[in-house]
Amino acid sequence: MPNIMLFSGSSHQDLSQCMADRLGLELGKVVTRKFSNQETSVEIGESVRGDVYIIQSGCGEIHDNLMELLIMINACKIASSSRVTAVIPCFPYTHQDKKDKSHALISAKLVANMLSVAGADHIITMDLHASQIQGFFDIPVDNLYAEPVVLRWIQENITEWRNCIIVSPDARGAKRVTSIADRLNVEFALIHKKRKKANEVDQMVLVGDVKDRVAILVDDMANTCGTICHAADKLLLAGATKVYAILTHRIFSGPAISRINNATFEAVVVTNTIPQEDKMKHCSKIQFTDISMILAEVIRRTYNSESVSYLFSHIPL
Numbered sequence: 001m002p003n004i005m006l007f008s009g010s011s012h013q014d015l016s017q018c019m020a021d022r023l024g025l026e027l028g029k030v031v032t033r034k035f036s037n038q039e040t041s042v043e044i045g046e047s048v049r050g051d052v053y054i055i056q057s058g059c060g061e062i063h064d065n066l067m068e069l070l071i072m073i074n075a076c077k078i079a080s081s082s083r084v085t086a087v088i089p090c091f092p093y094t095h096q097d098k099k100d101k102s103h104a105l106i107s108a109k110l111v112a113n114m115l116s117v118a119g120a121d122h123i124i125t126m127d128l129h130a131s132q133i134q135g136f137f138d139i140p141v142d143n144l145y146a147e148p149v150v151l152r153w154i155q156e157n158i159t160e161w162r163n164c165i166i167v168s169p170d171a172r173g174a175k176r177v178t179s180i181a182d183r184l185n186v187e188f189a190l191i192h193k194k195r196k197k198a199n200e201v202d203q204m205v206l207v208g209d210v211k212d213r214v215a216i217l218v219d220d221m222a223n224t225c226g227t228i229c230h231a232a233d234k235l236l237l238a239g240a241t242k243v244y245a246i247l248t249h250r251i252f253s254g255p256a257i258s259r260i261n262n263a264t265f266e267a268v269v270v271t272n273t274i275p276q277e278d279k280m281k282h283c284s285k286i287q288f289t290d291i292s293m294i295l296a297e298v299i300r301r302t303y304n305s306e307s308v309s310y311l312f313s314h315i316p317l
Contacts, residue, residue: 004303005048007072009056011065012275015292016055022296032068040064042071044079052081053299058092059274066092070118077119085122086115087295089273090249094129112136124298126273126291127220127248142308144294146248146271148315151183153269153289154216158244164214165189169231177218191231204234211239221249225256229263242266250274257283
């Protein structure tokens, strides 16, 4: 790939380096810093007259990282890049995807507009919280799935996986768990939940039979982990022998780590769309599985104008 530049934002440089190594490329030179008034400054130290891919995950200091991404996109665009692709493993503001009460804002749409106005020609992301977010854009969006690595982890690490049941902690994730259950040839269940307010679950109702089975909770993201920890208790009370949780995006804010430490999980498995090392130091139950090969392969395929649908169900060799 002679006419491609790969840049990393500051949110997750380890993932960016893994992707660059997989592609056989060097990360482009970029210097980001803050002025004394906290404004973000970005200097691109390479010629960008070609295809540019900018890797920046929506995590950590989320507002600073989002602004850094917008500036990097715009800097490359005005420097005559032929195409700028934003690779955003964890898309920010995906929880704010609908108008569910009076005067509520659809902030995910605002982020989509900002990326387009900055000059992005293409977006690559993974496991959007809601599929309709793709429709917020007027540019192409490739929404990849962590399903292939989830399947591999289950088959390699859970010896009783043939006697497992895949569980969604809410109705929104039903499509995700049915797809995984079908590929494993096992049954699925879901939990209907009612919330008093954001990040606080009022009531849970289990739909499905988990008695004498290994229950595997699968979700796209977890923030304060109140839902999945309550769900784990619910599954054990319903007769599950063990409970695992597998999450694409590990937010883990507030009391999340203490809740996981006190919960009855055998393991909580997360991908590295978000840096994991700091949380793993404080919780031995957290394990991670790598998705860098999928993100690297989609860059190679889009650059060569190849189909990416293969990656929806397969891990590249």
